[in-house]
Each structure stands twice: as C-alpha cells, then as structure tokens.
Amino acid sequence: MFGRVKMPLKPAPGGHSPESRSGKSVLGPRPGEDAHRTAENTAPPPDKKKNKVIEEDKLEKYYELKTRIHRKLVEQLDFAAIDNDDPTIRDQVGDLILGLCDKENVLLNINERQKLVKEILDETFGLGPLELLLNDPNISDILINGPRSVFVERRGRLEQAEVQFRDNAHLIHLIDKIVSAVGRRCDEVCPMVDARLRDGSRVNAIIPPLAIDGPSVSIRRFGADPVAWDDYIAFKSCAPQMVEFFKACVISRLNILIIGGTGSGKTTLLNNMSSFIPAGDRIVTIEDAAELQLRQPHVVRLETRPANIEGKGQIAIRDLLINSLRMRPDRIVVGECRGAETLDMLQAMNTGHDGSLTTLHANSTRDSVQRVETMVMMSGFELPVRAIRQQFASAIDLIVQAQRLTGGARKITSVTEVSGMEGDVVTMQDIFSFEQIGIDGTGRAFGQIVATGIRPTFLDRLKHSGCEINPNLFERQVLLHDQED
Secondary structure, three states, X not given: OOOOOOOOOOOOOOOOOOEOOOOOEOOOOOOOHHHHHHHHHOOOOOOXXXXXXXXXXXXXXXXXXXXXXXXXXXXXOXXXXXXXXXXXXXXXXXXXXXXXXXXXXXXXXXXXXXXXXXXXXXXXXXXXXXXXXHXXXXXXXXXXXXXXXXXXXXXXXXXXXXXXXXXXXXXXXXXXXXXXXXXXXXXXXXXXXXXXXOOOOEEEEEOOOOOOOOOEEEEEOOOOOOOOHHHHHHOOOOOHHHHHHHHHHHHOOOOEEEEEOOOOOHHHHHHXXXXXXXXXXXXXXXXXXXXXXXXXXXXXXXXXXXXXXXXXXXXXXXXXXXXXXXXXXXXXXXXXXXXXXXHHHHHHHHOOOOOOEEEEEOOOHHHHHHHHHHHHHOOOOOOOHHHHXXXXXXXXXXXXXXXXXXXXXXXXXXXXXEEEEEOOEEEEEEEEEEXXXXXXXXXXXXXXXXXXXXXXXXXXHHHXXXXXXXXXHHOOEEEEEEOOO
C-alpha cells in the first residue's frame, strides 16, 4: 500500500503524448524495451549452412540421375556404328535420352529435361561441361582448379565460370578423353601431360599426387576462326604498314625470332608469320603439342613423344630437329625453343635453312640474347659466351616482340633488327616500337606505334627478293594511335 505511486505523464505541447506518431518514445526506451530491441537486431539470420546442404543434396541427386541415364544410354548404343558426321545423330540420341527419363519417372520440368538431355549429349559426343565454354568465342583461356573451381579469361579478364564437374573422378575421366585422342596418357606414373583439342587448342593437365587440391587443367584456346592479320589491325595490335613489312621479310627468307611472355600471343603471331611462306616451299614444323595451322600444301608436321610407362621411348624436340635436317626442308618452324634444341636451331639457320621461324620466352629483345645463351649451355657443350653470341648474331635477322599489356590488350611492341657484333655485344636497332601513353577508364593500356627513324640494313635483300618497301616508311612517324577520342 505504500508502494511508489505512478503519476500520469504530462501531455506534450500540442496535445500529443510524449510518444511520437511513429510510435517511438521521445523519452527513450521503456524498461526492458532496449533489451527486446537488441534481441531483435541480433536475431540469427536464416540458416545459410542448412540451405547450402539442401542445394548440395539436390545437386548430388541430379548428378546421380544423369550418371544413371548416361550409363543406360551407353549400354544401349553401339558407338562403333555411330556416324558422328551425321547432323541428325544428336537429335536421335536426344530422343532416346528423353525415353530413359520417362522410365526413371522423375519429376522434371521442361527446362530441366532439356538441360539434362544437353549435358548427357555433351558427355557422349563432346567434353561434357567444357562444351559450353568451348562454344563461347570470347573465351581465350579455360583454367580448371578442381571439379568445383573453373575460371575463364573473357576479353582479357579472368572471371569465375558457373560450370562445375561432379567430382575428381569426373574431371580425370575428361582428361583421359582429351589425351587419349592424341595417343597420350595421364595417370599416377605420368601425372603431367600436354595435349591438344581438335581445333588446335593447347591443353596442359596435372593430377594428384602432384596437384594437391585435385586435377588441374589449363586450356589455351585456338578458336574455329583463328586470329588473322585483319584482326591484328582491327584490334590495333599492329599497324597495316608493319604487316606488309613482315610479308616482305618472310618472302625474303629472313630468320625471324618471336619473343614474349606467357599468354602474349607468340604462337598466334608465329601462325600468321608462317602464312607468308610461299606455297612452293617445303616446310617442316616441330612442336611439343601440334598447334600450328599452316595452310600451305607442302607441310610436314612433327610432334614430340613422351616416355612410355617404362620410362623409355621419349622423342624430344632436339631429336626431331636433328632428323628434320635430313628431310630436305626449305623452312623449319619450331613451335618454341626452350632447351638444348636452341643450339641446333641456330646451326640450322646458319647452314642453309634461311627463312626459318621460332619462338622463345623473353621479356625484351636484350633478354632474348641471355635466354639463348642459357639454353645453348643446356646442350652440354661448353661453348664460350662470345661464340654463342656470334652464332646468335649471324643466325637471327629480326626479333619481333609480342606483349600483353595492362588490361589484357596484346600488341606487337617492338620489331628489332639484329645488325651484328661490336666486341662481345650483340648490336640491335629498333625499327618499330610501341610507346605506352597511359591507361584508360576501363583499365586498359593505350599508346601509339611508331617508326623509330632507323632504316634496316637488309632493305637491299628485300629488294633483290622482289619485295619493294617504300623507304619513307622508316622515317620517324606515328603509324597508329591506340586511343579513344
């Protein structure tokens, strides 16, 4: 009875209570209200982990269904009698898959059925989940870091793809399908392999135990529509006048070395350089994994062979290069020099096989000389550095550097003549070069391609081969602006 008396609150001016129309007290929270509000604000969010488990369970059931139907399809089909060139074969097999779906009596809507049929057809006639990426012409690289981690390079930028594989076994099965088509294998005995796809795309695969987190696959795309000189000009990778200059150099049988870093476009540039070789020349190409796509009628393509399961039978680039000298080649084209074969390539260029082409990894023209010195020393011959440089200076006439700039743009950044030796130094002079000005709003580097003002010493050689090049081309000038207005 003597408790505290609760006094009525005095109305606020204007006839309103201390509570505003919004329902919030202007005097602060009531006793217990703050704790209640805190409890609301800290309420646990929806159980994302539980939802993820549900999604993974659905995905696992979907994979089990696809595997079951695919297994039944394989049991019913006679693959030896299937004509893959028949344009109606996919539709016929697709109808068979729909019939198997009906027998499974699963609840799938139209879109899910179409997706299931397409994925099984891709597994049967193609490379499964990769088919979606291989059919995208904007993708230049496919990088698989395990069954659930796939990245692609699209228009010069890396991004994660939505494509996934069922598990490691599924991905290893795909690797086996790729490498077996070119007579190679990938297993615990040989866990690393280089191969190629039908369109010439380069494939590298490495599996456990070397790849710790699961099988890894790297695919360098060569699309059905290869990059041509018109594309170089359209992309502002080089000036039109440079293309005419390259054509004259190849026809005049200059030995050309193409350099650049990984992913700079060396092989694509080599492909296009070789397109200028006259149709009457006999060409021998040597590669680790055949990628070059020469269009001349007289081409002999050679490819290295890895060791067998007993560690025997390996045929390296050097072995093929030595053998090619006995094949009466007019031109020798080596996909890439990366070891002891470099010495043999220099000797071939110096002993009557003018007009040969090759590539190597180097970040600058001056660096290419040091790279060649190192690789020649790998041959086992203890040659003086001066002798190696003399071989280089007399063998190589022109060095063309390809570079991938900031933002993904690939350009021909320098065209350099090897003019000889001065003392112990190989002398070079830039004929054309790319001068970077800045980076645009999208993060891509831009600049200009210029003629340096130096006239090459082999102009008379071009003229004697019937290739007329206007000397004014080599005057100091800007040949191409790579900049948006």
